[in-house]
Amino acid sequence: MPKSDTKTMSETLKKCYVHLTNTSRSFAAVIQAIDDVALRHATCIFYLVLRALDTVEDDMTIPNSIKIPMLKSFHKNLLDKNWKYMDSKEKDKLVLEDFPTISYEFRQLKPVYQQVISDICQQMGAGMTVFFERDLITLAEWDEYCHYVAGLVGIGLSKLFSASKQEDEIVGKDTYLSNRMGLFLQKTNIIRDYLEDQLEGRAFWPRAVWGKYASELGDLAKEENVDKSVQCLNELITNALELIPDCIKYMSRLKDQSVFNFCAIPQVMAIGTLERCYNNSKVFKGVVKIRKGEAVKMMMGSTNLEQVKAIMSHFTSQILRRIPANDPTANRTREVCRQALDVC
Numbered sequence: 001m002p003k004s005d006t007k008t009m010s011e012t013l014k015k016c017y018v019h020l021t022n023t024s025r026s027f028a029a030v031i032q033a034i035d036d037v038a039l040r041h042a043t044c045i046f047y048l049v050l051r052a053l054d055t056v057e058d059d060m061t062i063p064n065s066i067k068i069p070m071l072k073s074f075h076k077n078l079l080d081k082n083w084k085y086m087d088s089k090e091k092d093k094l095v096l097e098d099f100p101t102i103s104y105e106f107r108q109l110k111p112v113y114q115q116v117i118s119d120i121c122q123q124m125g126a127g128m129t130v131f132f133e134r135d136l137i138t139l140a141e142w143d144e145y146c147h148y149v150a151g152l153v154g155i156g157l158s159k160l161f162s163a164s165k166q167e168d169e170i171v172g173k174d175t176y177l178s179n180r181m182g183l184f185l186q187k188t189n190i191i192r193d194y195l196e197d198q199l200e201g202r203a204f205w206p207r208a209v210w211g212k213y214a215s216e217l218g219d220l221a222k223e224e225n226v227d228k229s230v231q232c233l234n235e236l237i238t239n240a241l242e243l244i245p246d247c248i249k250y251m252s253r254l255k256d257q258s259v260f261n262f263c264a265i266p267q268v269m270a271i272g273t274l275e276r277c278y279n280n281s282k283v284f285k286g287v288v289k290i291r292k293g294e295a296v297k298m299m300m301g302s303t304n305l306e307q308v309k310a311i312m313s314h315f316t317s318q319i320l321r322r323i324p325a326n327d328p329t330a331n332r333t334r335e336v337c338r339q340a341l342d343v344c
């Protein structure tokens with residue numbers, strides 16, 4: 001249930017929650033349900049700042065000569081009460097056009113929260129430009145890109161949880177596990193969004209993998225390549241599934257119910273999405289989404305570690321059953337699924 005204290009909230013903070021509701025598909029509900037008021041507001045502002053940064057990254061109408069310096073200096077906009085950007089063509093452009101409202105509320109946060117958000121924003125902005133200038137080739141580089149755009153989010157969120165005293169110090173300090181939580185969401189997103197990204201001129205699949213199945217990344221969308229494309233997809237999904245044991249370990253440390261739900265619901269949606277995408281040629285024809293009823297069931301069923309493990313093992317078992325005998329990654333997929341089932 002969203003915790004609204006609309007009576008005591010300033011008009012600008014209310015506007016921030018309106019922006020949150022309008023821009024996030026899945027995060028609005030879990031952020032609004034965070035119990036600790038200060039942590040809830042910090043998370044909402046963190047989300048909007050990164051949504052603004054990601055809107056710049058995603059906007060293919062901004063030439064790189066303008067985009068790169070903009071991303072690198074984005075964190076400075078947090079302290080500039082007038083900064084805004086009116087030329088984006090993206091669907092979430094409103095967060096850039098109304099950035100003064102967001103940056104004003106950023107400056108009302110406790111200094112520790114401001115520091116975490118600003119640091120992550122700076123590292124993410126710089127990181128986003130790395131692969132404008134360099135191709136994404138190896139699996140290590142895939143992890144590196146996912147670290148910049150999602151691992152850092154996990155690291156920042158974990159520091160906010162610990163700073164709020166809602167979670168133990170170890171949660172904020174163990175950046176390895178926080179990073180892995182973000183990687184699981186981002187890899188799932190990149191795998192699922194193949195076609196959408198391809199159509200918009202973006203490419204986030206690592207060449208070391210797709211190069212084994214096609215000579216151009218775009219060729220995976222061609223009907224005559226469907227067998228190879230699905231094999232490539234299965235290899236990337238297998239790589240993402242490797243993250244499950246670390247994600248379970250991270251979630252096992254959480255104590256606050258509302259923080260747990262906030263972390264667990266996206267993870268559960270991600271495993272559901274991976275199961276949907278596994279061995280599914282529709283990934284190359286459109287956006288594969290989990291059914292609404294299924295999503296609702298998962299959200300209600302992610303309120304404690306045992307339930308999350310049960311959902312994770314359900315989807316992992318489904319994948320395990322569907323591994324084609326002749327898939328080139330079959331053995332590795334089996335092994336990774338068994339490792340996930342072992343911890344669940």
Ligand code: PS7
Pocket residue numbers: 027043046047050051052054149150151153154155157158178181182185186189193262263266
């Ligand atoms: C601060 C809640 C909880 C330890 C805007 C949550 C894009 C997958 O690219 O719009 O439009 O297809 O579906 C969220 C770890 C980040 C990682 C990242 C900030 C979990 C800007 C989210 C969300 C760490 C970079 C989905 C990673 O966006 O994707 C807050 C722990 C933003 C989390 C992007 C993607 C999020 C994402 P797209 P979406």
Ligand code: MN
Pocket residue numbers: 054057058
């Ligand atoms: Mn992006």
Ligand code: MN
Pocket residue numbers: 054055058
């Ligand atoms: Mn995006």
Ligand code: MN
Pocket residue numbers: 189190193
């Ligand atoms: Mn995406």
